[in-house]
Amino acid sequence: MKYDYTALYQKNADFYNRHPRLKTLLLLCNVLFSWLFFLAYLGLLAYATFSDAWTPEEWIGGILLPLFCLFSVSVLRLAVERPRPYAETGANITPMIKKTGRENKSFPSRHVASAFVISMLFTAHFPILGIPLLLCAILLAYVRFSVGAHYLADLLVGAGIGIACGAPLFF
Numbered sequence: 390m391k392y393d394y395t396a397l398y399q400k401n402a403d404f405y406n407r408h409p410r411l412k413t414l415l416l417l418c419n420v421l422f423s424w425l426f427f428l429a430y431l432g433l434l435a436y437a438t439f440s441d442a443w444t445p446e447e448w449i450g451g452i453l454l455p456l457f458c459l460f461s462v463s464v465l466r467l468a469v470e471r472p473r474p475y476a477e478t479g480a481n482i483t484p485m486i487k488k489t490g491r492e493n494k495s496f497p498s499r500h501v502a503s504a505f506v507i508s509m510l511f512t513a514h515f516p517i518l519g520i521p522l523l524l525c526a527i528l529l530a531y532v533r534f535s536v537g538a539h540y541l542a543d544l545l546v547g548a549g550i551g552i553a554c555g556a557p558l559f560f
Contacts, residue, residue: 394474394540398482401535416485419536422529426504429522430455433511450558451510458506458554462499462547471496475537484537498539498547501530505548509555
């Protein structure tokens with residue numbers, strides 16, 4: 390079953406346009422969730438550094454797996470070169486946020502892939518923090534769709550890559 394992105398996005402956008410406070414919250418969440426994962430990752434690395442909590446193998450996983458995830462997503466973006474939904478030829482949507490220039494590729498979502506791999510890292514070491522971060526990663530995917538930055542496939546593949554890159558932490 391194929392979904393109609395334009396109709397689904399427009400329905401979503403109409404809802405947020407009718408509720409300006411929720412639209413403001415959505416746009417704020419787009420920024421806050423991105424910073425949340427960045428700061429959480431830095432905090433985890435700082436904790437591991439100052440507490441000597443990680444073995445050398447855990448350090449390798451904690452550094453290399455997120456880097457590999459980011460690298461994989463970036464290479465895939467260059468190979469696929471899928472434009473953002475609003476940049477497609479014939480697109481008839483007005484996104485709530487708009488990227489320009491080199492950042493106009495959408496497949497897969499780097500935000501979502503990074504959020505999921507960082508969540509997996511936390512879940513492996515601190516499940517009590519990792520589970521809420523996984524929920525935040527899902528919310529970030531919803532937000533990135535709702536603001537018009539990504540297609541559903543961009544988000545699902547980004548999440549899948551993030552989960553796949555984080556899975557070795559559990560073995």
